Amino acid sequence: MSADILGTRGANFTCTIDAATILSAYLEVPNQPIVSLTISGSNREITVPSLPAGQSWVRLDLVWAPGDSDATIDIGTVSSGTVSTPPAKGTITDGDTPGYIELLGQ
Numbered sequence: 680m681s682a683d684i685l686g687t688r689g690a691n692f693t694c695t696i697d698a699a700t701i702l703s704a705y706l707e708v709p710n711q712p713i714v715s716l717t718i719s720g721s722n723r724e725i726t727v728p729s730l731p732a733g734q735s736w737v738r739l740d741l742v743w744a745p746g747d748s749d750a751t752i753d754i755g756t757v758s759s760g761t762v763s764t765p766p767a768k769g770t771i772t773d774g775d776t777p778g779y780i781e782l783l784g785q
Contacts, residue, residue: 681765681781681783682734682765682781682782682783683752683764683765683768683769683780683781683782684752684754684762684763684764684769684780684781684782684783685762685763685764685765685782685783685785686730686760686761686762686763686782686783686784686785687730687760687761687762687784687785688730688731688732688760688784688785689729689730689759689760689784690727690729690730690757690759690760690761690762690784691726691727691728691729691730691757691758691759691760692726692727692730692754692755692756692757692758692759692760692762693719693720693724693725693726693727693754693755693756694724694725694727694737694752694753694754694755694780695720695723695724695752695753695754695755696723696724696739696750696751696752696753696771696778697723697750697751697753698723698743698747698748698749698750698751698773699723699739699741699742699743699744699747699750699771699773699778700722700723700741700742700743700744701718701722701723701724701725701739701740701741702722702740702741702742703715703718703739703740704716704717704718704725704737704738704739704740705737705738706727706731706735706736706737707735707736707737707738708731708735709733709734709735711731716728716737720755724755725737725739727782730760730762730782730784731782731784732784732785733783733784734781734782734783735781735782735783735784736779736780736781736782737779737780737782738777738778738779739771739776739777739778739779739780740776740777741771741775741776741777741778742776743773743774743776747773748773749770749771749772749773750770750771750773750778751768751769751770752764752768752769752770752771752780753768769781
């Protein structure tokens with residue numbers, strides 16, 4: 680199974696995008712309540728406080744400026760656990776809102 684961000688279950692980290700502005704962000708886990716996430720880093724970074732086991736998603740409500748390119752997904756600060764991106768980093772297509780970051784906790 681592929682994902683934009685892979686990590687150890689329970690990892691605490693931030694993930695970033697390099698285009699668009701994040702208005703709100705939510706962690707979506709199957710069969711669990713949706714959790715609001717903290718936004719920082721000039722509205723281009725969110726904190727995942729504890730990576731769930733299995734597949735989950737970060738939903739980003741985005742505003743795109745004229746001339747923005749696709750947003751590359753990356754990892755910011757890792758406070759606990761291990762987190763990585765695949766060699767070909769994921770992207771969110773210019774204009775998509777919401778945009779999604781797929782997570783995989785192992």
